[in-house]
Structures are given as structure tokens and as C-alpha cells.
Amino acid sequence: MDMSKKHTTTFDQFIKESEESNKFDLIEKKADGTISDDEDEREEDLMANVEVAIDDLIAMIKKEANDIGGSFRSPGIESRVAKLIKAKLQKARL
Numbered sequence: 001m002d003m004s005k006k007h008t009t010t011f012d013q014f015i016k017e018s019e020e021s022n023k024f025d026l027i028e029k030k031a032d033g034t035i036s037d038d039e040d041e042r043e044e045d046l047m048a049n050v051e052v053a054i055d056d057l058i059a060m061i062k063k064e065a066n067d068i069g070g071s072f073r074s075p076g077i078e079s080r081v082a083k084l085i086k087a088k089l090q091k092a093r094l
Contacts, residue, residue: 061081065077
């Protein structure tokens with residue numbers, strides 16, 4: 001293996017190259033450099049709504065898994081559901 005061709009990119013180099021090539025088009029503010037007046041409030045609302053939805057999903061998963069497999073098989077069902085959720089989150093890049 002030829003180690004002389006090894007290339008290490010620093011974080012600063014990565015950011016510079018990304019900006020130059022427009023690989024990342026992150027827009028976190030308006031064109032004039034400001035953010036929305038209600039951005040913080042909307043983010044808090046989003047976080048609260050997502051938390052409630054996750055809690056509801058977890059409760060439904062536990063109930064349905066227990067209804068399907070009882071106390072003996074429900075842990076395996078819950079594990080498969082967790083793997084599905086993780087795969088979906090990875091695919092969505094969340």
C-alpha cells in the first residue's frame with residue numbers, strides 16, 4: 001500500500017472546498033442576513049409537537065406489540081420496530 005498518496009483534509013479545508021463547490025447550500029437566514037421574527041417560537045412548537053408524536057408512537061408500539069405477542073414476544077417485536085424507525089431516520093438523514 002502506497003502511503004505517500006494518503007490525503008487528509010482538515011475541517012477548515014473541507015468547509016472551504018464545500019463552499020467553493022457549492023456542495024452545501026445551507027440557508028439559515030433571509031437574504032438580508034436576518035432571521036424570521038417567529039423562528040424561535042416556531043422551533044419550540046415543532047419540538048413540542050414532535051415530542052408528543054414520539055410519545056404517542058411509543059405508547060402505540062408498546063400496546064400493539066403486547067397485544068400481538070404478549071409479554072414473551074413483545075420485546076422482539078419492539079426491537080424490530082426500533083430497527084425500522086432507525087433505518088427510516090437514517091434514510092431521511094435525521
